[in-house]
Amino acid sequence: MVDNINYKKGIILAGGKGSRLWPITKIINKHLIPIYNKPMIFYPLATLMLAGIREILIITTKNDQLIFKEFFGNGEKLGLKIKYKMQINPIGIVDGIRISENFINNENIALILGDNFFHGSELIPKLKNASKSKLSTIFIHPVNDPSRYGIATLDDKNKIINLEEKPQKPESNLAITGLYFFDNSLISKSKDIFPSQRGEYEIVDILKSYLSSDKLNHQLLGRGTIWLDTGTNHSLNLASNYVKTLEDRNGLYIGCLEEISLLNGWINKNEIKKIALEYEGSEYGNYLENLIIKTI
DSSP: OOOSSOOOEEEEEOOOOOGGGTTGGGSSSSGEEETTTEEHHHHHHHHHHHTOOOOEEEETTTTTHHHHHHHHHHHHGTOOEEEEEESSSSSOOOHHTTTTTHHHHTTTTTEETTTTTEEEEEEEHHHHHHHOSSSEEEEEOSSSGGGGGGEEEEEEOOOOOEEEEEOSSOOSEEEEEEEEEEEEEHHHHHHTTOOOSSOOOHHHHHHHHHHHHHHHEEEEOTTTTEEEEESSSHHHHHHHHHHHHHHHHHHHSSOOOOHHHHHHTTTOOOHHHHHHTTTSSSHHHHHHHHHHHHHH
């Protein structure tokens, strides 16, 4: 059971063109592409659920929203409350925040990009720290190619002193991942952002606003955690191989939404049984059946 959290709502950005994965994404929404044995969107949704978040807004393109609605519905089967919004033009994360204003409604909000994959022994404690914090939090992870990412620089006291978007000469190798916990000043801050030279409303500009007011915390994802932006063929393959390897080895599924809901106390074994029947004859259905046996 997850309680005593300051963040109860979450947004998944699942729109965009997915151009890095063309031609695959010419015919299917990127977030429905499988990472091994589950749709990509299962994994960011699982991350929010592990943080104790039950109210979810999924932002999609106009053409794909019906597919998500048909699959997830209102989220009741998973013990969630899921709503949907359309993003007409993919012009950055900040635009996604602005169109979520009514959902956010002056509350704290967690936001995750729909192609971001997180897993590891350190993850859940760090999610819980962020969800209970009164500060806004970013998650940072070391990378080999920092010029491709937004980068955070820390001082010798482990405090953030600078944030840059895709710097040509990075000051550090700590990438800002696509997972953010924002306090309820997010909407007002988003309205003060102007388009960058790339023509997008950059999330790093909002982060700088929090940093300047000394209200930005960070969680460093180290050796015990993996983070992948699965929006490229290479990283998508890495994530699939990672999931397959771990699941084959220990028999425990990564990103199983029903299992997380069960462990959080949001649904019970009878509700799991009904879902298992929908997947009857599949490995996923068998896994859910085994969950029922284990909880008796």
